[in-house]
Amino acid sequence: MTLSGKKAIRYLLAIILIFSLNFAIPRAMPGDPLANLLGEDVMLTEESIVELRAKMGLDLPLHQQFLNYWSDVIRFDLGYSYHLHSPVCAIILSRMKWTLLLAVPSLVLGAVLGTLLGALAGWKSREACQKFETGLVLMIYCTPPYFLSLLSLYALSFKLGLFPLKGFYSTGSALDIAHHLLLPVVVMTLFSLSRNYMIMRGSVIQERGNLYATYARAKGLYGEEILFRHVFKNAILPIITLLALDFGFILSGALFIEIVFSMNGMGNLIYDALLSRDYPVLQGSFLVITIMVVSANLLADLLYSHIDPRVRWQ
Amino acid sequence: MSMHNDMNAPVLQVVGLSVRFKTPLGLVRAAEDVTFDIHEKETLSLVGETGCGKSVVASAIMQLLPGNAVVEGQALFSKRDLLKLEEKEISRVRGNEISIIFQNPSLSLNPIIEVGEQIAEPLQVHRGMARHQSHQVAKGLLSRLGLGERSLMRMYPFQFSGGMNQRVMIATSMILSPKIIIADEPTKGLDRALARDVVSEIEKILDLTGASLLLITHDISLAKMISNRIAVMYCGEIVEMGKCKDVLGEPLHPYTSALLDCLPEGGFKPIPGASPSMIHPPQGCKFHPRCPHKTQKCTQKQRIRKIDGDERQVRCWLY
Numbered sequence: 001m002t003l004s005g006k007k008a009i010r011y012l013l014a015i016i017l018i019f020s021l022n023f024a025i026p027r028a029m030p031g032d033p034l035a036n037l038l039g040e041d042v043m044l045t046e047e048s049i050v051e052l053r054a055k056m057g058l059d060l061p062l063h064q065q066f067l068n069y070w071s072d073v074i075r076f077d078l079g080y081s082y083h084l085h086s087p088v089c090a091i092i093l094s095r096m097k098w099t100l101l102l103a104v105p106s107l108v109l110g111a112v113l114g115t116l117l118g119a120l121a122g123w124k125s126r127e128a129c130q131k132f133e134t135g136l137v138l139m140i141y142c143t144p145p146y147f148l149s150l151l152s153l154y155a156l157s158f159k160l161g162l163f164p165l166k167g168f169y170s171t172g173s174a175l176d177i178a179h180h181l182l183l184p185v186v187v188m189t190l191f192s193l194s195r196n197y198m199i200m201r202g203s204v205i206q207e208r209g210n211l212y213a214t215y216a217r218a219k220g221l222y223g224e225e226i227l228f229r230h231v232f233k234n235a236i237l238p239i240i241t242l243l244a245l246d247f248g249f250i251l252s253g254a255l256f257i258e259i260v261f262s263m264n265g266m267g268n269l270i271y272d273a274l275l276s277r278d279y280p281v282l283q284g285s286f287l288v289i290t291i292m293v294v295s296a297n298l299l300a301d302l303l304y305s306h307i308d309p310r311v312r313w314q
Numbered sequence: 315m316s317m318h319n320d321m322n323a324p325v326l327q328v329v330g331l332s333v334r335f336k337t338p339l340g341l342v343r344a345a346e347d348v349t350f351d352i353h354e355k356e357t358l359s360l361v362g363e364t365g366c367g368k369s370v371v372a373s374a375i376m377q378l379l380p381g382n383a384v385v386e387g388q389a390l391f392s393k394r395d396l397l398k399l400e401e402k403e404i405s406r407v408r409g410n411e412i413s414i415i416f417q418n419p420s421l422s423l424n425p426i427i428e429v430g431e432q433i434a435e436p437l438q439v440h441r442g443m444a445r446h447q448s449h450q451v452a453k454g455l456l457s458r459l460g461l462g463e464r465s466l467m468r469m470y471p472f473q474f475s476g477g478m479n480q481r482v483m484i485a486t487s488m489i490l491s492p493k494i495i496i497a498d499e500p501t502k503g504l505d506r507a508l509a510r511d512v513v514s515e516i517e518k519i520l521d522l523t524g525a526s527l528l529l530i531t532h533d534i535s536l537a538k539m540i541s542n543r544i545a546v547m548y549c550g551e552i553v554e555m556g557k558c559k560d561v562l563g564e565p566l567h568p569y570t571s572a573l574l575d576c577l578p579e580g581g582f583k584p585i586p587g588a589s590p591s592m593i594h595p596p597q598g599c600k601f602h603p604r605c606p607h608k609t610q611k612c613t614q615k616q617r618i619r620k621i622d623g624d625e626r627q628v629r630c631w632l633y
Contacts, residue, residue, distance in 0.1 A: 210421070211416065211418060211421040212421065212422055212423060212424045214378060214416075214422075215416055215422040215423070216424070217378065217408070218376060218378055218408055218409060218414045218416070219408065219413070219435060219436050219439065220405050220406065220408040220409030220410050220436060220439050220440055221405065221435075222401065222402060222405040223401075225439065230424050230427070233424075233426055233427070234424070234425070234426060307426065309426060309470045309472075310425065310426070310470070310472055
């Protein structure tokens with residue numbers, strides 16, 4: 001079997017294990033599993049409790065429940081939210097597309113720009129203008145995300161009126177959505193950029209001191225040629241791990257931005273569900289996050305072994 | 315190896331080269347007043363103990379020293395002083411007209427780039443050759459060095475032994491047929507048989523390219539095998555230089571004799587005393603505290619002097 005096949009199976013096992021935990025936790029928690037599955041704040045009459053317990057199969061033996069759980073998961077049936085009065089799967093899907101619209105461009109831009117600028121900053125770390133740039137990025141890196149969001153919202157949207165104050169859209173045209181998204185995307189890009197920048201800078205500074213970089217110079221490579229032909233590929237390895245984390249935690253990563261900019265994405269959904277103890281939504285989100293984290297890790301693993309042959313051959 | 319080197323013109327003239335490193339402990343005098351010529355198709359060996367400044371000389375010529383090095387003197391090559399060239403200009407000389415083989419092949423090669431690409435790289439960088447074409451040339455070269463299997467081109471340095479990586483470096487160093495190849499301890503860390511292989515490979519490429527070789531080594535028997543002339547370094551200075559058979563056959567400088575006595579053939583006699591500090595070297599002749607023939611005069615500086623003709627030079631008050 002190929003190495004990537006083995007890896008894929010390992011990740012699949014992780015998903016099955018986590019999904020099974022998701023089945024076990026509400027049933028193992030103290031109290032009525034029905035309350036644990038519906039959420040604590042849902043008010044029910046005695047008759048509807050009996051009716052619901054039968055409908056959800058909670059009176060069946062555990063192994064039967066387990067099989068039912070898996071057949072539901074495979075059919076994307078993640079339960080029903082009595083708070084939002086809608087199937088969990090439908091809620092998540094409608095919220096997810098907005099969060100992805102916000103987070104994916106930010107993370108991609110942040111990764112590309114952060115890596116390139118960070119690499120150049122590490123290569124020329126002794127130059128004055130690079131030091132200034134690094135100081136600036138370090139400031140962004142140290143500012144809490146919500147604070148920068150609030151600041152930009154206050155200055156650019158509230159005072160200057162350049163951008164809308166809240167939401168993903170008002171009229172719904174593509175231009176309108178882009179106008180709403182621009183500021184949050186810029187803020188989130190800056191954060192992702194600053195993280196990747198700092199890691200890449202440090203990595204390049206470390207790698208450029210290696211003998212292979214000197215040998216590249218001895219072969220007649222000049223200036224940035226050495227960086228991009230030799231150092232870059234070695235230095236980018238830690239970034240891949242960071243990207244996997246970033247993409248895996250897209251939903252929670254966008255949380256602060258969504259709250260400050262009052263955007264109804266996944267972040268806000270999870271936040272509200274936590275406050276109102278809407279367990280079905282939380283569990284559904286938990287499963288979605290699981291899938292994203294695991295697949296991001298799998299991708300990083302494959303990418304890593306594509307770039308670094310030493311991983312591939314062991 | 316041809317012995318008619320006297321008639322060939324010098325390709326590289328190193329004049330009064332001195333290298334000092336600024337360190338927190340003080341100024342390290344790694345090389346002082348180093349002067350030598352390398353002639354066309356000649357092999358000159360720079361021998362001496364570890365830490366005597368041999369490698370520093372090689373790196374200084376190529377401007378590969380770290381930023382805390384202060385370099386003085388001249389290295390004349392094609393009517394230019396290599397030590398005064400801008401980084402952009404020297405980068406056109408490196409790997410193209412003068413190439414260097416480092417002493418640690420496994421760390422010198424990029425761990426995540428295929429060796430074929432690394433051998434072909436100088437063609438792409440200096441000649442602007444397309445990747446595919448340059449790989450063809452590299453493959454041809456490898457097969458001339460007896461590494462002709464197609465699959466080797468696609469392998470990575472970590473899959474090779476130290477000896478094979480050394481061959482990769484040798485192939486890389488000669489791919490553009492440079493005028494001078496500098497080999498910095500090419501056999502360090504290799505066993506006798508592998509060292510002999512590497513030496514025969516170096517000899518093969520000298521024949522193929524007609525390049526001159528500056529061999530930096532602590533291994534006197536290796537120097538004896540392939541060099542025409544030999545220069546003995548002690549504590550940053552050349553103390554004796556001349557034809558290989560003269561210097562090793564009838565050493566003039568007491569240090570050269572002491573060094574030969576250390577060899578198995580010389581009876582394993584160690585040199586008394588310890589290597590001097592390069593921050594506070596002894597006054598005058600740097601070897602005098604350990605020298606069996608020292609006199610009052612030895613605390614004064616002696617310039618390197620020519621003895622019978624141009625070939626033989628020695629830095630000692632005895633002559």
